[in-house]
Amino acid sequence: MSEYSLRLELVNIARSxxxxxxxxxxxxxxxxxxxxxxxxxxxxxxxxxDLDPARLSKVDMDGNHLDGDKPSKEVLMHIAMYKARPDAGGIVHLHSAYLTALSCVDGLDPTNCLPPITPYYVMRVGKLPLVPYIRPGDPRMADEVGRLAVDHSAVLLANHGPVISGKDLRSAMFNAEELEDTARLYFTLQNSKMRTLTDEQVAELEQVFKGKL
Incomplete structure (x- = not known):
């Protein structure tokens, strides 16, 4: 796909x-x-x-600004995730309502902030580790994201929101949507007796679907 086509794809996905x-x-x-x-x-x-495809920020893998408007200060954590995940082709960082609410909950399991409620969460994301609170734009945030991204396609920034990767931007969007829906289900079920997938069911999903979505 040409750079121009990828610029249009990013703008269209963002607008959606x-x-x-x-x-x-x-x-x-x-x-x-x-x-x-x-x-x-x-x-x-x-x-x-309302993004303009011609004004998107272009940066290299060292964070140098090459073209377009000034990039977000958070582009460094994108770079860190790409370096940790060579197969990643797209990354989504959101302040979406349910995942941001989840990031503010005290006592989360830092190794996995969401239980395996549905097979699709396990298939698309697997586990969602927590990055302790760090000020937005602080270089330490990129360090923490990169450290966890070696083993995880998505992370949750405490009191901030999620960072989610995919094989391309469209896949990253799908993963982000699945993750937000899982967080919504988690809060919806808070006053119910929640049945989650068993360790054996999770292991089967990981074996069958690992790397296929």
Whole structure:
């Protein structure tokens, strides 16, 4: 796919997520890996709803600004995740309502913030580890995301929101949507006796579907 086509794809995916309530105002950021190894990302203080494909930020894997508008200060954590996950082609960072609410819950299991409620959470994300609170833009956030991303396709930033990767940006969007839906189910079931998948059921899903979505 050409760079121009990828620019249009990023803009279209961003607009779709904005229109469906996954992002508001200038919250969150998206990125994708270009064929030349550089990255396209949403610019700082931009809205998912009205991006201009010609003004998207282009950066290299060292964070140097190559073209377009100034990149978000959070592009460093995107770079860290790409470096940790060479097969990742797209990353979604959201401040979506249910996942951000989850990131503010005290006492989460830091190794996996959500129980295995559905097979689709396990198939698409697996586990969701927690990054302790770090100020947005602090370089330590990128370090923590990169450390966890070696073994995880998504992480949850405490009191902030999720960072989710995929084989391309479309897959990252699907993974983000599945994760947000799982968080919504988690809160919906809080006053019910929740039945989760067993360890054996999770292991079967991991064996059958690992790397296929």
């Amino acid at each position: 997520m904005f229109e469906r309530g996954y992002s508001s105002g200038g919250a969150g950021n998206l990125s994708l890996r270009l064929p030349d190894g550089n990255l396209l990302a949403t610019p700082t203080n931009s809205s998912f709803g």
